[in-house]
Amino acid sequence: MNGEKNYFGLFFVILAILQTASGHNCYHGWAPYKSHCYYLSTTEVTLKEALEACYNMRADLLEVKDRMEERWLELQFKIRGYVHGVWLGYSDLLQENQFLTISNAEPLNYKHWNSGEPSNTNGREHCVGYSMGTKNWNDCYCTGKLNYVCKK
Secondary structure (H helix, E strand, O other), X not given: OHHHHHHHHHHHHHHHHHHHHHOOOOOOOOEEEOOEEEEEOOOOEOHHHHHHHXXXXXXXXXXXXXXXXXXXXXXXXXXXOOOOEEEEEEEOOOOOOOOEXXXXXXXXXXXXXXXXXXXXXXXXXXXXXXXXXXOOEEEEOOOOOEEOEEEO
């Protein structure tokens, strides 16, 4: 228990430094990282609901730019107790196995697929989620329910 207290104390010090160093003002309830603000959901929803929520907040569904950002996000997911995973703003609905950003239909510059993924199970996995179990990406059914992150 004492080690846990030290861990969380250290985390909050680091978080405070990151918030100050980012120089970016985010709305209450949004977490700053570098030049962006992130809204991390408290509920699991379908991809459609996640996209609507982010649109209503004038933000995009999470598109991960690099490994450092993904590692910071992994810590945020763990702190919030995410169990299943998190929607990512990518899809191959336009052309099978050609994953593009949902926000502007651009090819992915960074990928972190789990081994054997994307698999397109039953020919119906066209959306992308970050898996809490493997800490990698997986193509998945768009109708499933995951947490989501809005980014602006």
